[in-house]
Amino acid sequence: MADSGSKIGEDDEVPGRVKEYLCQPYLSKDKETVADKFCSTCNEFQCNDCSNVHNVLAILKSHKLVSVNEADVASISVKMKALDLCDQHQHSFEFFCEDEKKLCCSKCAIVNHRKCHSVVEIEKIAGKITSPSSILGEKLKEAKEAAESVARHIRSSKDQLAEDIKEIHVQVRRMRDEVMRMFDDIEDFVAKKAETLQRETLQNLTMKQTQNEKHLADVTSCLETIESIFKNGTPAQKYIAEQKMESNVNALCRISKEECQNVKVNISFQFDETFKLPPLPITEYVPGQFQFKSDLEEDVNSAKMAMKLTPVSSIDLKKTGDDIDEPFYTGIDFLPDGRLVAVDNKNMKCFVYNEKLEKVGSFQLSYNPVSVVVVSEEEVAITCGYGYKIEFLHVSKCNEITPQRTCKVNTKYFSICLKDDRQFVVGTIDEPIPVRIVSLTGEELDFSVNFPNKIYPIDTSDCTYIKSSDKVVITDRYEHTVCIYDIKTDTRVVVKDDKIQEPRGAAVGPSDTILLCCRKTNTIVQISQRGQVLSSYKIDMENPFKVCVSRDKSFLVVTNSYIGNRKMQKFKIST
Structure with a gap:
């Protein structure tokens, strides 16, 4: 489309001066080159390099090229779709009445605005507009x-x-x-x-x-x-x-x-x-x-809670020292003071990281840890997958990790999060009930919810719990869905969206929204408790696996499961 505003010197016209036009293909690339030709078919000015394409491509050979001096400038215009025509007289707008704030053609100015005090030419005031x-x-x-x-x-x-x-x-x-x-x-x-x-x-x-x-x-x-x-x-x-x-x-x-x-x-x-x-x-x-x-109105309001992520730090998880295999962090959680606890499933280790993701403490475990949750300022709990137990460790302010106690359980558990000061919410493995309650002393209970009778093998589902609304969130990796169960009303919301593909880890984010690691799209997806997708953030890692959020909801850490390029990354959360 021709841009008559690309002329040089059109506002200070002097007799004898030759007008110059800029090549519009180059203008689209933010480059200024004087045009030599005008194509009436393309309706644009072109330099010799651009116009020569007409001689190369058969489809363009029928276009009519003329020199810039022969171009009919009056016929070159933007497609205004009749926006520049007066509805009443079908004449072009030439004036603007500042008294009545109306566009006027020449007839309007004479007939309807004779008594107005300020009717000005559009050409004289149009250049004053900014953006x-x-x-x-x-x-x-x-x-x-x-x-x-x-x-x-x-x-x-x-x-x-x-x-x-x-x-x-x-x-x-x-x-x-x-x-x-x-x-x-x-x-x-x-x-x-x-x-x-x-x-x-x-x-x-x-x-x-x-x-x-x-x-x-x-x-x-x-x-x-x-x-x-x-x-x-x-x-x-x-x-x-x-x-x-x-x-x-x-x-x-x-x-x-x-x-x-x-x-x-x-x-x-x-x-x-x-x-x-x-x-x-x-x-x-x-x-x-x-x-x-x-529920759409509530979801529209919750869209204001959409978060933004800013990368803070990133580390590569490489095999070092006495590692048997490439590290695989299947569980991560923030301590109240901002430090991070992580468990390495492959090498049976527990680590402490500072706020800069620098390793400051480690401990060799005797079992393959699966997930970890911070219980208090200096205590964490770890699930053991097929181990039929939950292990408790003490993490001191000096980053020393020591075994504390073991709770025997009768069910195999994968994910774990806090329900309150005395109970966990845990995701089961190969059980007909996908989520259960386990007390800090090992007592196992069921929710008063009629969950679908579906068995989840290991690494096919993750769960988290929203304390403020008493809701359980369950991901279904291969069904590409997220189910949000309201414990009080025994109802559920099933969330399906193109942005949610192979959801794995889940966590509670800012404003009690839900954050998901989506393996297939390499994104962190944020959804409301009603199931509306609020934001989707592409991260620089393949196959995101686990996500956790700091206590003040200001930072997020995510790990991945991609063999040969495993990472752990930290982000600043803003809304």
């Missing part, structure tokens, strides 16, 4: 992001809708033994209602999706027009576009905000507290009700 594209462009980008967010939530809602309907069937069947014969009638009735609700809700979501796709297309088209004008247009054209499109941009932004309502769907079915056999046909009495609610 007119920034405000409109940012507004449109925000509107586009909002529209894309709605699109993602619609897709997620459709998946969640099916999951919720399946969960209703499971819940209904679970009550069968308690209500005996009548429960068969209830199941049939609820199933029909659920199918009707699913069909109606799906129709509404599809309609919403169609509306959103149209809006997204409008926003994208408007954004492309704005970017094109403010990239290639003259100051006057930029000024016109700003004045002409401001109301349209505001309208698009408003629509985007309105669209961010009532999109995400969660459906559940709860029985009445008092369940009695009624003297009515089951079709007239159902001991429960469907609930429809939208």
Whole structure:
């Protein structure tokens, strides 16, 4: 597209002076070269080097090239898409009424603005504008992001809708033994209602999706027009576009905000507290009700919690000294004072690192450690995988590590995190219940949650616990999903997203959001407790494995499992 603003000396025209034009292909590369030719087909000025391409490529040989002096400058213009035309008279805008803040063509200026005190030529004031594209462009980008967010939530809602309907069937069947014969009638009735609700809700979501796709297309088209004008247009054209499109941009932004309502769907079915056999046909009495609610508005607000990561330090984990194999840090956690504890599964060691990721303490273990959690200022607990035990170590302020005690357990555990001052939340290995509670004395308990009956082999799932909301987070590596279980309500949110691929380690991040190590994409992904993806950060390591966050949520450390190039990296967290 030709940029008539690329002229040299067009504002100080002197008789006899020859106007020069810059080569536009070079301008796109931030280089200034005087143009020699003008291609009316490409609608741009070119130097000899660029114009010679027309003689090389067959597809360009039909283009019409003329010298710069022969170019019809008047016909060279930015595609304004009629933004520079008066709606009433279809004449080009030439004036701006500063009294009424309106663009005017010559007829408007005479007919409608004769009594106005300040009607000025656009050409004279357009050059005074500084970065007119920034405000409109940012507004449109925000509107586009909002529209894309709605699109993602619609897709997620459709998946969640099916999951919720399946969960209703499971819940209904679970009550069968308690209500005996009548429960068969209830199941049939609820199933029909659920199918009707699913069909109606799906129709509404599809309609919403169609509306959103149209809006997204409008926003994208408007954004492309704005970017094109403010990239290639003259100051006057930029000024016109700003004045002409401001109301349209505001309208698009408003629509985007309105669209961010009532999109995400969660459906559940709860029985009445008092369940009695009624003297009515089951079709007239159902001991429960469907609930429809939208969580998108809360997710939009939680988007403000999206974090940013800044690299602080990085170390390579190389085989040294008495190491049997390349180090593999399967467990890491921050001590309250900012030091880091790490366990090496391959070489059966425990290490202490200072804030600069310098090794300041080590201890040889007699077992293969799997995961580690800091219990107090000077105590850590380590799971042993197939060892049927949890080991406790003392880590002094002087970085000395000594064995403290052993708790025997009856279950094989992989991941471990603190639930409170007296209990752990632990992820199981090869067990039908994926997560359990273990006290600091070794007593094993189950959550009052109906977890799906799925067995996770070692290194296929990780768990963490959110204390503030009493929620358990479980990753499923090969299903590419994350399940967030609400212990209080016995409900769950199943999170699937293109950014979540092979999730492994999980940790609680700033504002109690959830951080995931995604092996397949080499990223740290941040999601809200509602399941919205808030941020995704590409890290400089292959196959991230474990992640931990400091007590004050200001630092993050991640390790990986890539054979031959294992690392440990530290990041500063900001929001």
